[in-house]
Amino acid sequence: MxxxxxxxxxxxxxxxxxSRALTDRILARLSDDTTRIIPRDLAGGLPLLTADWIGANFTPEADRTEAQRAELALSDALIAELKAADTIVIGLPVYNFGLPAALKAWIDLVARAGVTFRYTEAGPEGLLGxxxxxxxxxxxxxxxxxxxxxATRYLTHILGFLGLTDVTVLGADRLAVDADAALAAAHAAVDRLPRAA
Structure with a gap:
């Protein structure tokens, strides 16, 4: 496989x-001729949650109408991509101290009770480990x-909530202060990444 x-x-x-350049560098570091890459570019935006989406999500699967299944189709596709992946590489530019709105919309679409996490007597359990x-x-x-x-603290937290606890955050911070030093440190961190998990 x-x-x-x-x-x-x-x-x-x-x-x-x-962030895209760093993601390119990470993929070059981790992939070879046999690697399968699933691209998901959020730059065009994703739909925000609506009352119809929430209603469909909380309707038992066997009872959903065709319209409700259509409402959840993108969410299902995004979750299928997560489940198919061995490694997930996320480009994260920090906008106004937080995540880009499109990345938050992606999180809202993939964080689904009973699908990517569940509640137990011992507390929530992520299902994407x-x-x-x-x-x-x-x-x-x-x-x-x-x-x-x-941004990175929230993203690490929500990934862990979904069961994704093996998370490495690297990157170039404070680019407006010293871009050359920030990029050099980020490139060095990528070059130190182990090729296998």
Missing amino acids: PHTILRIDSSARRDGSV GKRVIVAAASGGTPFGSEIDF
């Missing part, structure tokens, strides 16, 4: 994006790991 990597890009910029996640982050001024880094 070939190794499968799900690549998620969330930068609104397709040209000149640091056994996968490696690498986050390629980029920020203009936010230091990663600092008290104002809401």
Whole structure:
């Protein structure tokens, strides 16, 4: 079985994006001729949750109408991509101290009770375990790991909630302060990534 990597890009910029360039570098590091890449570019945006979507999601699967199944079709496709992947690489530009809206919309579409997590007597349990996640982050001024880094902390938390606990965050932070140093450190971190999980 070939190794499968799900690549998620969330930068609104397709040209000149640091997070996309880092994701390129990560894929070059981790993939070979047999690797299967599933691309998912969120730059065009994703639909936000609606009352109809929520109603469909909370209707038992056997009782859903055709309209409700259609309402959940994109969510089902996004979850299928996650389940098919051995490794997930997420490009994360920090916008206003948080995630791009499209990446938050992706999270809302894939975080589904009974599908990607469930509630138990012992608390919530993620259902997507056994996968490696690498986050390629980029920020203009936010230091990663600092008290104002809401983006990587939130993303790591919600991934763990879904059972994705093997998460490596690397990237270029404070690009507006010293871009050359930030990029050099990020490239070095990518080059140190183990090729196998």
